[in-house]
Amino acid sequence: MIRIIKLVLLVLGSVILQNSIVAHLSMFGSKASVPLVLTVSIALLKGSLFGEVVGFSSGLLCDLSSGGPFVGIQSLGLALVGFLVGLMRLRFYSESIATQAISGFSATLFEKLISLFVLSILLSNISSPRIRFQGLLLTALVNSILTILIFRVLKKMLKESD
Numbered sequence: 001m002i003r004i005i006k007l008v009l010l011v012l013g014s015v016i017l018q019n020s021i022v023a024h025l026s027m028f029g030s031k032a033s034v035p036l037v038l039t040v041s042i043a044l045l046k047g048s049l050f051g052e053v054v055g056f057s058s059g060l061l062c063d064l065s066s067g068g069p070f071v072g073i074q075s076l077g078l079a080l081v082g083f084l085v086g087l088m089r090l091r092f093y094s095e096s097i098a099t100q101a102i103s104g105f106s107a108t109l110f111e112k113l114i115s116l117f118v119l120s121i122l123l124s125n126i127s128s129p130r131i132r133f134q135g136l137l138l139t140a141l142v143n144s145i146l147t148i149l150i151f152r153v154l155k156k157m158l159k160e161s162d
Helices: 002-020 034-046 048-066 073-091 097-122 133-161
Strands: none
Touching (some): 002 048, 002 133, 034 133
């Protein structure tokens, strides 16, 4: 029960942090994604089910708080990321810094491509959304570094509740 409460607080905290502080921080036009990093870290620590649930709920909260016309794009992308990274946990050693960094990097690229694909379908009559590859690569790099840091913190935090 304590683990579930901690996960709910982590999801709420990541969305609040993303929308209040991180949304105003930009490095060369790119911003980190705290809910994505949380999803990847939880999936590496606890597996695909936890990653999926954390990804979907944090994505849904981000979608609802964004005020955009399309609800569900981030929740779909983050749920898929949580599931796939959780499956990867079974094949790779999740304690490895390389695994964490590669997971954060590839999850960022995958989530952005899913969002771009869904938006291009929804906006087929208008113009297709454009992507800046340099900004995307920088965001993926920042997210991979954050994944390593957040993974370490969450490992200690969630271990205490077991």
